[in-house]
Amino acid sequence: MAQALRAALRRHDMVIDLAASLLEAGDLVAAKSHDAILIDRQLPDGDGLTLVRSLRAANNMTPVLVLTARGETADKVDGLDKGADDYLAKPFDFEELLARLRALMRRPISMRPQIIRAGHLALDLGHREVSIRDAPLILPRRELLVLEALMRRTGRMVQRASLMEAVFGIDDEIQSNALDTHVSRLRRKLSAADSGVAIDGVRGVGYVLRETA
Amino acid sequence: MAQALRAALRRHDMVIDLAASLLEAGDLVAAKSHDAILIDRQLPDGDGLTLVRSLRAANNMTPVLVLTARGETADKVDGLDKGADDYLAKPFDFEELLARLRALMRRPISMRPQIIRAGHLALDLGHREVSIRDAPLILPRRELLVLEALMRRTGRMVQRASLMEAVFGIDDEIQSNALDTHVSRLRRKLSAADSGVAIDGVRGVGYVLRETA
DNA sequence: AACTGCGCAATGCTGCCGCAATGTTCATCC
DNA sequence: GGATGAACATTGCGGCAGCATTGCGCAGTT
Helix, strand or coil: CHHHHHHHHHCCCCCCCCCCCHHHHHHHHHHCCCCCEEEECEECCEEHHHHHHHHHHCCCCCCEEEEECCCCHHHHHHHHHCCCCEEEECCCCHHHHHHHHHHHHCCCCCCCCCEEEECCEEEECCCCEEEECCEEECCCHHHHHHHHHHHCCCCCEEEHHHHHHHHHCCCCCCCCCHHHHHHHHHHHHHHHCCCCEEEEEECCCEEEEEECC | CHHHHHHHHHCCCCCCCCCCCHHHHHHHHHHCCCCCEEEECEECCEEHHHHHHHHHHCCCCCCEEEEECCCCHHHHHHHHHCCCCEEEECCCCHHHHHHHHHHHHHCCCCCCCCEEEECCEEEECCCCEEEECCEEECCCHHHHHHHHHHHCCCCCEEEHHHHHHHHCCCCCCCCCCHHHHHHHHHHHHHHHCCCCEEEEEECCCEEEEEECC
16 A cells, blocks of 8 residues: 555655555654655554654654545544544545645745855855855855854955864875965955955964955 | 534633634734634635635735635635645535634744746646646656745755655655756756746855856 | 566766965064 | 985876756655
């Protein structure tokens, strides 16, 4: 039944992670986040509602649609009140299941982007993306790492060693002025655009990102 | 019937605004915001779904539960796809109605737009079909998933890992350049048609869907 | 049985990045 | 205060990792 459902849902362009038991399901939802969860109450190792409750207890608000063989009202009420978002009794029509899933998945994007600002720059940490006055600024990976490390401490000193670690990692043994190179290239791009920031070098110590008026 | 419901819901500590017609309901929801809307399809001056559609068009994401006399699947699918969040056929058990209302209200609903546009493309999320200047564009499943993930963030960066997760599941362990393949094929189709968009690759980070002029 | 979607691998290519050479700035010493 | 050396800045270049594209074969669908 589960495999038939997966095939059917796949035909509607959904990407499915399938779990055969409550335990397996728990591992799956812990491992990654999903747009929605479809779960049966009758599972080999327990009631699907158990999973719902533990999810909600852990503040996981992923929409859940519960399937059940029992269609009595008391049953539905119980399921909905335990944190399920919808409840469908077997036998059900596949089209209805699909429509209900779609309704569930129109949910808010819970993950708020984490954004650091400095001057006219905005750095979206989640998406590794820099924009300057809302215009995207494409930066190579290493230059972005430099900028990120500096923006995390805008206006304050960042030690050279600390920058090295942020850009190259720990065991990476760089024996050249690669860091200076990246800083230089980054400077050029920041001043070419009207970024509102500048990078000051402090001899013997490190760098500071300064907001320019 | 509406008055009986109001009385019953009041007994559960809910505060009810009652409207006798579609017109009146429209005025009410415009005047103030509600935690949820309960509406019948059969109203003296039209179908309750009309209200749902105009609400969603106006970006009003208030949860809506639709009551109907007709309980056929096609009917439910229609209602849910037009923006309703739940659908209950008469006759119904009051306890179930109550539970479903509770489930709706504890869920912070903010609906994503049903249709995403970029360039000359329009992606209908509900029906999972793409059209370009109103001409349908048939895309294989995986390419559609790529396009959808990119169009959800048009003009902004989508990380490679994020795309991977959107296109392949978690148990699908892909260890090749399958993603690149799909992007490539998608590019070909988008440029063959006059789509008004292009996919930029950003080395080491991911992809961006860009609107071309 | 024909067909299409998809994963995979081979191939070519772009551009990032480390490196070094050269120029420039700044602190220190006399 | 000018000479001096060290630390930093900038630029060109080559290697190579990562991306783009294409063809192929298998599997699932019709």
